[in-house]
Amino acid sequence: MLDVLKTVLDVLQDALMFLRNYAFYPEDGETFSLMRVLSLFIAFSISGAIVVFLSQNAVLKFFGPKSKKWLSYFVASVSGFVLAVCSCSVLPMFASIRKKGAGLGPAVAFLFSGPAINILAIFLTFTDLGADIAFVRILSAIVLANVIGFAMFMVYRKSEALDEDEQAFALPEDASNLKVWQRALFFLTLLLILVFSVYWLLPTVIFAALLLAQIVLYFSLDDLKEWGEATWDLVKKIIPLFLIGVFIVGILDSVLRDEFVVSLVGKNNYLTNLLAAFFGTTMYFATLSEVPFLLSMLDLGMHRGPATALLLAGPTLSVPNMIVIAKVLGKKKTLTYVVLVAVFAAFVGLIAGAYIYQG
Amino acid sequence: MNIKVLGKGCKKCNMLEEHAKQAVEALGVEATFEKVTDINDIAEYGVMRTPALVVDGEVLIAGKVPKASKLKELLKK
Numbered sequence: 314m315l316d317v318l319k320t321v322l323d324v325l326q327d328a329l330m331f332l333r334n335y336a337f338y339p340e341d342g343e344t345f346s347l348m349r350v351l352s353l354f355i356a357f358s359i360s361g362a363i364v365v366f367l368s369q370n371a372v373l374k375f376f377g378p379k380s381k382k383w384l385s386y387f388v389a390s391v392s393g394f395v396l397a398v399c400s401c402s403v404l405p406m407f408a409s410i411r412k413k414g415a416g417l418g419p420a421v422a423f424l425f426s427g428p429a430i431n432i433l434a435i436f437l438t439f440t441d442l443g444a445d446i447a448f449v450r451i452l453s454a455i456v457l458a459n460v461i462g463f464a465m466f467m468v469y470r471k472s473e474a475l476d477e478d479e480q481a482f483a484l485p486e487d488a489s490n491l492k493v494w495q496r497a498l499f500f501l502t503l504l505l506i507l508v509f510s511v512y513w514l515l516p517t518v519i520f521a522a523l524l525l526a527q528i529v530l531y532f533s534l535d536d537l538k539e540w541g542e543a544t545w546d547l548v549k550k551i552i553p554l555f556l557i558g559v560f561i562v563g564i565l566d567s568v569l570r571d572e573f574v575v576s577l578v579g580k581n582n583y584l585t586n587l588l589a590a591f592f593g594t595t596m597y598f599a600t601l602s603e604v605p606f607l608l609s610m611l612d613l614g615m616h617r618g619p620a621t622a623l624l625l626a627g628p629t630l631s632v633p634n635m636i637v638i639a640k641v642l643g644k645k646k647t648l649t650y651v652v653l654v655a656v657f658a659a660f661v662g663l664i665a666g667a668y669i670y671q672g
Numbered sequence: 673m674n675i676k677v678l679g680k681g682c683k684k685c686n687m688l689e690e691h692a693k694q695a696v697e698a699l700g701v702e703a704t705f706e707k708v709t710d711i712n713d714i715a716e717y718g719v720m721r722t723p724a725l726v727v728d729g730e731v732l733i734a735g736k737v738p739k740a741s742k743l744k745e746l747l748k749k
Contacts, residue, residue: 369720369721369735370720373720402721402722404680404711405679405680405711405714405715405719405720405721405722406720406721408711408712408714408715409714409715409718409719409720410720411715412712412715412716412718413715413718546684550683637711640710640711640712641711641712641715
């Protein structure tokens with residue numbers, strides 16, 4: 314009895330250490346990395362800025378029933394950059410665009426890519442899992458959104474019956490007093506700060522000065538306040554669950570044996586990729602927590618092919634998500650969607666594992 | 673008036689309801705509050721972004737949580 318208790322305590326202690334190292338000491342477990350916390354903060358600020366300074370409505374209008382279909386697909390597959398931070402906000406949007414006449418294909422493309430390519434997820438993938446996995450994640454999320462959306466459309470093209478309402482997509486542009494070029498310059502500066510903050514301090518400082526100049530010149534106090542509030546809102550919404558997620562990953566990291574992980578997903582083949590993709594479609598990951606999970610799994614010997622499959626299938630789908638999607642699409646279409654996601658995610662994992670990643 | 677708060681029960685939805693209640697109280701009008709949480713019902717209103725406020729069947733706010741004072745102005749009309 315005492316032994317069991319001791320083991321449990323050890324595991325919990327390991328998990329806490331994992332959490333601490335993950336958050337503050339990513340390189341060697343000894344040097345406190347202020348830059349990491351800082352760049353995470355910048356990434357959140359960018360997400361907050363997207364919420365405040367970019368017009369979400371401007372994106373949604375491309376989904377109307379009268380929009381050109383190829384344009385709907387394209388916008389849907391990249392809209393994750395602008396629209397979504399977590400699948401919880403993707404689902405209501407998905408339900409509404411679908412109900413009001415967006416084609417099944419673009420709606421599904423949106424559903425898939427929304428949570429996969431937001432700036433926070435990409436940033437974390439880049440810093441934690443490496444540039445190659447990050448690029449594969451972005452590119453294949455965009456391509457797969459189109460492919461899966463179009464496949465859904467082809468399978469169900471006979472059953473397109475909706476209460477079409479072009480009016481619902483004629484949303485007012487969120488007014489911002491900033492001109493387009495001002496906003497473009499602002500986002501460019503923010504992105505440059507984020508990119509350099511990972512590696513190099515000096516340019517970061519220069520761009521930060523540039524950012525400050527822009528803020529002083531163009532921004533009103535209200536703009537700043539809204540930006541701050543939106544950022545803080547996101548932090549509050551995401552960080553607590555994320556930390557719990559990392560803690561749970563820490564427990565797994567402590568309990569799972571290398572041999573076990575290697576025997577399951579250590580190789581890159583059909584089975585391992587399908588297994589990883591299936592796990593990804595069913596498992597619920599708190600926003601962003603798929604990244605530390607994979608970091609730990611890769612460390613324990615998972616191959617990067619199946620890791621990619623899991624990364625593609627993970628954030629978009631989970632069992633609770635499926636239930637909500639089934640309410641909107643019906644059981645049959647939802648099942649088709651889940652199978653398509655699993656199969657294509659596994660396929661990309663297999664290809665990337667065999668041809669793109671070295672070693 | 674009839675006020676519906678649309679949203680899947682997130683923090684922001686509760687905040688919006690809270691603000692709306694304050695606004696109604698400040699205006700001193702009679703209002704019934706309802707919560708709409710079913711995703712299909714929300715979609716029926718054509719609301720793309722939650723939380724949203726529907727007043728007497730009309731979408732007043734979507735995707736934002738305005739302050740109670742601002743809501744008061746909006747509800748006056």
